[in-house]
Amino acid sequence: MPKQLVWFRNDLRTCDHTPLSEALLAAHKQNSDLVAAFIWSPAQLQQQGAGAPKLAAYQQALDALNEDLAALGVELQIITAPTWQQGVTDLIALCARLGVQDIYCHYEPGWDERLRDGQFHTQAPADLELHRSNDLYSAPPRQLLTQQGNFYKVFTPYKKNLLAQLLEGLVAPRPVPNNGFPALAVKPLALGERFIWSNPLQLPVLEQQAHERLDDFMAQMNDYRDLRDFPAQAGTSLLSTSLALGTLSSRQIIWTIAQHNGLNGDNTYLSEILWREFYKYLLAWQPELCLGQAFNKKWDHFPWRTDPVLLQRWQDGQTGVPIVDAAARQLNQTGWMHNRLRMVSAMYLVKILQVDWRQGEAWFARQLADFDFAANNGGWQWVASTGVDATPYFRIFNPHEQSRRFDPDGDFIRRYVPELAPLANKAIHQPTPELALQLGYPLPVADYKAARVDTLSKFKKLGQAYEQHN
Template identity: 50%
Template sequence: MTQLVWFRNDLRVSDHSALTEACQAPGADIKAIFLWTPKQWQQHDYGLARQYSIRSALVTVARDLAQLGIPLTILQADTWLSGVDQLIDFARQHSVRQLTFHREFGWDEVQRDQYAIEQARLAGITTWVGEDRVGFDPASLLTGQGEMYRVFTPFKKRWLSQHAETPLTAPLPVPSTRAPALSELPDIPEVDWNGTAELPLNEHDAHEHLDQFADAMPRYKDQRDLPATEGTSRLSAALASGAISLRQCMHSAFSHPKFDSAGVQTWLSELIWREFYHYLLYWRPDIARHKPFYPRWDAFPWLQDETALHHWQQGQTGVPIVDAGMRQLAQTGWMHNRVRMIVAMYLVKLLKIDWRQGERWFAQQLLDIDFASNNGGWQWCASTGVDAAPYFRIFNPHTQSQRFDPSGDYIRRWVPELASVPAKAIHEPTQQLARHLGYARPLIDYKRARAETLELFKQL
C-alpha cells in the first residue's frame, strides 16, 4: 500500500506525526512530496529570504528521507490549487492509497487543504490530517463561556492546565527496511538571496542550536531584550519552516533541570505566545486578509508617506536603534525581537504609517517569516489586535535604546557612521554631530509626533 507524505511547513524527519503515520502502515511503500510555489508565496508577500530558508531545510529533509528509503519529489506550480492538481495526478500514477499531512490555519491554506481532501476522495485516496503547528486543537481551548480567548494570560493558564493531559512529543518515524534511496537530491530550485543567514535553517543545525541554548535558557529573561547579546534562541526560522517543532522546543523547556527558573519560564511563555497567534488565526482567518482584529481601528487616518516609509525600510530615519534594526534585517534576514517592537512602533505610532505596510516589508525580508506571529506582533504594536498594547503606549526609541543597548554596541555594529560616538551620545546624536559623521537627520520630532498620534487615537 503506497503512502504519500505531503511536506509543508514541517520540514524535518523527527517528531513528524504525518510521516510516523505513513511509516506505521504495514508493508507501506512510502513517498514524500513538496510543492514549490514561489508565485503563491509572493501573493503572501514572502520574499527570497523565506524561499532560501525553505530550500535550506528541504535539502536536509531530502537527505534524511533518503536514508529511510523514502524518495522526495518536488513539484513546481504557480499556485497551491494547481499544485494540488499535480499532487493528485502524482498520487494516481503511483497508486497512492493514503495521503498524510499536517493542518494549517491560514485563509488560503484552509482552502487548499479542503480542495486537496475533496480531490483525494474523488481519486479514491484516503487522507490523514495531523496537528503540528500548535500543541492543541484550537477548538479545545475555550473560555468558561465557550468562547475563544482574546487575552494571552488566561489562554496561557488554560494551555498549561491542559498540557499535563497531552503527550508532549509525537513518536519518531519508524525506519524503513528498504534500502536507502539514491543519493542524488531532487530538483530543488536555487534561490538568489543576497543576505547572510545567522540562524540555523535545517533540522540538524536547529537541534544542535537548541542543545547549546539549553545552557543559556535560565538566563533568557535577563538577556533576551539585549540586542548586542546572544540572549535569544535564534530558532525562529527553523520554527517557521518546521525544521524543528514547537513540541520539541517545549520539551526542552519542560525537561530542563532548571525548569522553575525565571529564564526557562519566560522562554516557555514566549513559545505559548507563538501558539496563541496561530490560535487567533484559526478563530479569525479574516486577519489573513489584511483585517485588524478590532475593525473600529480601521478608521485611523494612516499617512501615505512613501518617502518616510522608504527611509524606514532603508534604515535612514535618523534614530540609531531603528536604523540599526532595519539594517540588520536587510543584511541578515533577521532582527532582534526587542528591536522589532521598537522599529514597528516607530513606523506605526510616530510616522503614523499603516501597520500593514510594515507587516508586508517584514514578510518580504525575514528568513523566519511566520504569518501568524508577524501579524500578531504588528497588530500588538498598532493596538489593533487582541491583548494589544493600549493606544497610548508609544515607545520612545531613544530611551528604549538607552535601556536595552546602554553601551551602544548593537548600534555601532549596524550603523558604522556612529562607530566612534561614545555611549552617552550614540542614542540620540545632535544634528551637528550627525551631519559631521554623514548620518541621517531625524525624520520627526518624537514629542510632537507622539502628541499628534495620541490625539488621533482619542478622536476614535
C-alpha cells in the first residue's frame, strides 16, 4: 500500500526536488510505497492565461517525468479535472483509496495556488498531512526583509541581501534520489487533447535538455553581458521554459554558476536569475498582483484606449514599426520572444498605442511557452511604470532607435519581416512610406512623436491629480 505521495506542480523534475527526496526517505524508513500525482487541468491553466505553447510544453515535460519516475519505481498518476478545485477533491479521494497519509509538495505563492492549498486543508481528513517545502526560492521570502522589517520593493538591496545569504550558506542541489525501488514499465499518460507547439527554436523543455543547455551555456556566460541585448544573436540561455515548468530549478542554475564563476554580484546572468526570484518573492508578499492589480496605484487610472483593431495589429505584427512587428511575429511563430524585444514591444503597446498593459500581458501569456505569471506580470508592470522598481513613466523607448542600436544590420527584422528584406540596413528600421507601400508593408499605426508627447502629458496630469488627493 503506498503511504507517501508526491504532488507535482510547477516542478516537473526528479533532480533537486526536495519533496520527492523527502517522500522517498520516508517511504524507506516506513518500508512503504510511494506514488506521484499531478492535477492536469488545461482549463484552469487557460483561465490563468496560458495558451497552446505552454500547455504543449507541460504535456511534453509530464511525459518525460512519467518515464523518469518509472525508472525510479514511482508511478505518476494523472488527475484530469476541469478545475484545481475538482482536482483537489479527486486527489483527496485518491489518497483515501491508496491509503496515503503524507503528501509532499512545493509551496507556490500565486493566488489560485493558495486557494487550492487552502481548499486541500479544508477538505482533507485530519490524518492526511501536507508537507510543503519552500525551496522554490533560494532563500525563503520571510527571511529577506529590509532593516525596517518590510519586504523589499527595490531590486538592488534585495539582491544584495539574498546574495549575502547565498554566500553564507549556498545549498547544493539534491541529486536524483537513488532509492533502490525496481523500475516500472512506462504507461503512457492520459492527458486528453494534445496541444500543438512545434518549438522551432528548440527551446529546452525537458529536464535532461535543460541540464545539457545549462552546461553548454556556462561556456558562453562571460559573453552574456555583451550579447544578451541583440536579438539576432544567440546570446541568452533560452532556459526560461524549463524554469517556468520547473524542469530546472533556479538553485541548480545558481549552484552551477557558483561552480564556474563564484557568486559575484557583477555577474549579469546571475542578476537576471535573481530578477526572476524577485518577482516570485513579490508574489509571496503581494498575491493580489494575480488579480490584475497595479502595484503602484498612482498610475492605475491612466485613460487607456480600447481599440481592438489596434491591439490586433500589434498582436499580428502589422503596426508598421519593423522591430515591433518582427518581435510579434517571433512570438507568434516560435512561442518565445527575446527579452530586449519584450521590453520594446510592450513599451510600444502601452506608451505609444496607450493600450492597457493587462491586454498585452494576457497576449504574451497566451503565446509564450515560458509564460510565468510572476515574470510576465513583473515585466509588464515594469514597462507600464506601475510595477515594483519599475521604469519611470517618462522613460519611453523609441522603437526605431532601439532597432538601430540592437539590430544594427537589420538581420533580425529580415528574419521575421521578410517583406522588408530587400531594404538597405539604413532604411530597414524605419522605411519611408513610399518604400513601405512598394513592399506591401503597412504604414505606422501611430505617429510616434505625437503619441509620446500625449502619453507624457497624460501621465503628468495623473501624477498631479494623485499628489493632490493623497
